[in-house]
Amino acid sequence: MEANTTDILSRFALEGTIESVKPLGNGLINDTYKVTTSAGAPDYVLQRINDAIFRDVALLQRNIEAVTRHIRAKLKAAGEEDLDRKVLRFIPLSDGSGKTWCRVDGNCWRVSVFIPDAFTYDTVDPVYSGFAGQAFGRFEALLADLPDTLGETIPDFHNMEFRARQLEEAVAADKAGRLQKPQVQAMLQDIQSHIHDMCLAERLFREGKLPRRICHCDTKVNNMMFDSQGRVLCVIDLDTVMPSFVFSDFGDFLRTAANTVAEDDPAMEKVAFRKDIFEAFTRGYLSSASAFLTPVERDMLPYGVMLFPFMQAVRFFTDYLNGDTYYKIAYPEHNWIRTRNQMALFHCVRANEDYMKEFIRSI
Numbered sequence: 001m002e003a004n005t006t007d008i009l010s011r012f013a014l015e016g017t018i019e020s021v022k023p024l025g026n027g028l029i030n031d032t033y034k035v036t037t038s039a040g041a042p043d044y045v046l047q048r049i050n051d052a053i054f055r056d057v058a059l060l061q062r063n064i065e066a067v068t069r070h071i072r073a074k075l076k077a078a079g080e081e082d083l084d085r086k087v088l089r090f091i092p093l094s095d096g097s098g099k100t101w102c103r104v105d106g107n108c109w110r111v112s113v114f115i116p117d118a119f120t121y122d123t124v125d126p127v128y129s130g131f132a133g134q135a136f137g138r139f140e141a142l143l144a145d146l147p148d149t150l151g152e153t154i155p156d157f158h159n160m161e162f163r164a165r166q167l168e169e170a171v172a173a174d175k176a177g178r179l180q181k182p183q184v185q186a187m188l189q190d191i192q193s194h195i196h197d198m199c200l201a202e203r204l205f206r207e208g209k210l211p212r213r214i215c216h217c218d219t220k221v222n223n224m225m226f227d228s229q230g231r232v233l234c235v236i237d238l239d240t241v242m243p244s245f246v247f248s249d250f251g252d253f254l255r256t257a258a259n260t261v262a263e264d265d266p267a268m269e270k271v272a273f274r275k276d277i278f279e280a281f282t283r284g285y286l287s288s289a290s291a292f293l294t295p296v297e298r299d300m301l302p303y304g305v306m307l308f309p310f311m312q313a314v315r316f317f318t319d320y321l322n323g324d325t326y327y328k329i330a331y332p333e334h335n336w337i338r339t340r341n342q343m344a345l346f347h348c349v350r351a352n353e354d355y356m357k358e359f360i361r362s363i
């Protein structure tokens with residue numbers, strides 16, 4: 001690795017002299033390295049972008065450049081200091097092209113400034129959920145007036161109609177011959193009975209009643225950085241930033257954080273919806289997102305909390321019927337267990353629809 005990185009790094013307009021390049025973090029998609037430089041220059045993060053998942057790296061980096069440029073300009077106008085700690089900065093190539101990535105021996109690379117003394121946490125408790133709500137709401141608020149048009153780094157990623165079509169195709173093909181089992185049939189019927197309702201966002205969009213916005217689309221609690229005093233610095237992991245409905249950020253966070261068990265826990269009876277997490281996250285989110293949310297978006301947030309476990313169940317179930325080609329599995333029925341878990345969560349959330357509406361009205 002070391003020898004090759006010298007060549008790659010030499011293409012970027014870096015400051016200082018490189019002292020070391022070492023693996024950083026434990027990301028599942030991209031490969032990440034920390035580049036330490038001589039004193040006086042910033043350290044850097046070197047990343048190999050996984051172009052098997054993100055097929056259009058040029059589009060992806062254009063998105064990220066537009067987003068970080070816009071956030072930086074706004075923070076600067078607001079008189080904020082230490083901007084390199086509050087928004088990611090990607091380094092251009094030294095060839096003057098202005099590009100922030102390059103392809104070397106078939107791999108795509110980019111470099112950003114390393115943020116020192118910053119931390120991520122995996123803790124899902126009400127306090128961190130509140131921070132997360134505020135941080136992701138603020139991220140969307142800052143981008144609500146982005147002048148650039150962004151592309152979809154994964155086309156139709158959170159489009160429920162598209163996911164429903166993928167399921168129909170999987171059912172028609174029944175590639176793995178799994179559709180015959182009675183419990184699988186019952187699952188299919190349960191899912192099908194909710195598909196129309198869950199495609200509401202796409203219909204409202206076509207009627208011009210619901211906007212698409214720039215969303216993060218991977219709102220995990222560990223995708224924010226904190227300083228040593230516990231203040232949120234910035235939102236990271238920007239590869240899936242793209243136009244979507246606000247439910248992507250609101251609903252997907254709660255899908256993972258407000259489930260009492262992991263998404264693949266086989267103990268279905270233990271699946272439950274954590275109201276403490278819902279309330280803390282919603283308070284945090286509305287404290288920053290209220291600035292731009294339309295009344296329709298705000299009223300539909302509970303729909304968003306239902307949509308994400310449902311959409312995830314459809315995706316897991318589709319993969320199960322296709323014979324497990326998309327999600328990694330640890331045992332043969334893994335996608336079946338995941339499907340059941342996510343549908344169990346969907347039903348718990350659905351039973352709490354009135355409670356969620358009332359809570360949001362009360363804020």
Ligand code: GN1
Pocket residue numbers: 028053154263312
């Ligand atoms: C995938 O691999 P991970 O956890 O970052 C998937 C998400 C799903 C998630 C479910 C690109 O994300 O959309 O919600 O699995 N990412 C992609 O575990 O498909």
Ligand code: MG
Pocket residue numbers: 027222223237
């Ligand atoms: Mg991440």
